[in-house]
Amino acid sequence: MFDVCLLGTGGMMPLPYRWLTALLLRFGGSQVLIDCGEGTQIAMKKKGWSFKPIDTILLTHFHADHVSGLPGLLLTMGNAERTEPLHIYGPKGVEHVVNSLRVIAPELPFSIIFHELIEKEEHFQSGPYMVTAFRVNHNVNCYGYSIAIPRAGRFDASRAKELGLPVQLWNPLQKGNDVEYEGSIYTSDMVMGPPRRGLKVTYCTDTRPTREIVKAASGADIFICEGMYGDDDKDAKAIEHKHMTIREAAMIAKEADPKTMWLTHYSPSLNHPEDYLDDARKIFPRTTMSRDGRTAVLKFDED
């Protein structure tokens, strides 16, 4: 099961009734956090998820509302007795920014391994997660992320029998390993069908609409996207500050066709995002106006 929790839905500044936008993912005992603004650790505590299993933090960019909660979170992870290294990914300068913030969190019982994103699109694995980082279009260097849980093909037992392979060799083959039997090498693909559909969540905030977002969100189970402004008369403001209106987000979703879209990262001036839901659904029917703490459990398709 792939747990998805949108910890907060605010942009720009935290509010008494709205945490800043951050996403927490959990699969196979390993957690990924995307962004960590002021108060993210409180939202996480409220939700009851553990701090210790956070193995990876993905930062979209270094505006305060996406990163100011980091020193406090790192200390709290330390207090939770984490000792395994933590991987932090982010745009160029990630190590400098995080280490500057660590002026108030200098001593941690775990090490941090930094990964600087350089290319327009990068692919990497972190624990069970296959991550794609894609550069978006904000007023500073900023990335969106797709996080996928791949799923192997189906094991073809009749084919393994045909090949005369004893049962005790099936399991390593199912796990993708090669085996040697009676002087011959048997590779996994000889007994496994083509990879099946896995699970994918795409997250992007703080950007104008781009083709890369459409591509990234294509086929996602959940596409989490900023909906900074509601009114159409905010178009100019969205362009000036390099954000999106709810309508623009819905247009992306219409093209990308994810299973569902969750809107988030509302402007502090946007008190009632629900007011814009009907209009957004006219463009992309499977739109949700998220509220803090929205959670989903994704499961692989039935065979």
Add this chain to the structure above:
Amino acid sequence: MFDVCLLGTGGMMPLPYRWLTALLLRFGGSQVLIDCGEGTQIAMKKKGWSFKPIDTILLTHFHADHVSGLPGLLLTMGNAERTEPLHIYGPKGVEHVVNSLRVIAPELPFSIIFHELIEKEEHFQSGPYMVTAFRVNHNVNCYGYSIAIPRAGRFDASRAKELGLPVQLWNPLQKGNDVEYEGSIYTSDMVMGPPRRGLKVTYCTDTRPTREIVKAASGADIFICEGMYGDDDKDAKAIEHKHMTIREAAMIAKEADPKTMWLTHYSPSLNHPEDYLDDARKIFPRTTMSRDGRTAVLKFDED
């Protein structure tokens, strides 16, 4: 009127039901904030006080729970269109720490003037506030603060008449200025009685009990003090981490004899500070176990 608001009452880490300890003071249109942990700006927003009039920030020390909310607050003050300089006081290194944190808040529409505390005790004026900073005993360099609103003596009209001073000269004398009249200099003290009792709030957290705290809190209207641990069996822990138990705080108050003591800065493990109120009141009867957002309005004594 001197408004006092204890924004939060937590120590170590912010919790869903408890903001970190920080104090906001307001007098004559100028605000002072003491400490600024993660979430302080949210607590302030919840309380409805403005961000723009914060002229002075006093930092006790640089542990994250007292300073991690600073970059977000500075940005929010900028968004509130503050342009006047902001004064930040703190222990040695204050400029380095704040500027490191500003890696995520580099551009502000106001300047910051740093004041580094060096001596064991320092006295300074900031706007209408007379401040005493006193070093306490924590595991890093840490200060407590007394913030006083002084009150001039009573104007002696009969004395002014005796001196033959015309009424239009009374006001500058009342305000402490010298005046010249018919070739002679008249000083304020010639017509003003001795200073009357003003108002004073003393704030200290993150320290073992010391004589200096007793001295500082002496005669305070409100003595705000940490009560990190409740149970007496936490004595060893309090000594190890250089904090205080509620009983120790009450002992200080007993000696200092302030009008009232507000306890704060509870350990995250201290779920019900009220459980220790009766015991604390046996030592110092005017003890209050504060809750987030506790507010008081202090007024000068009736004449």
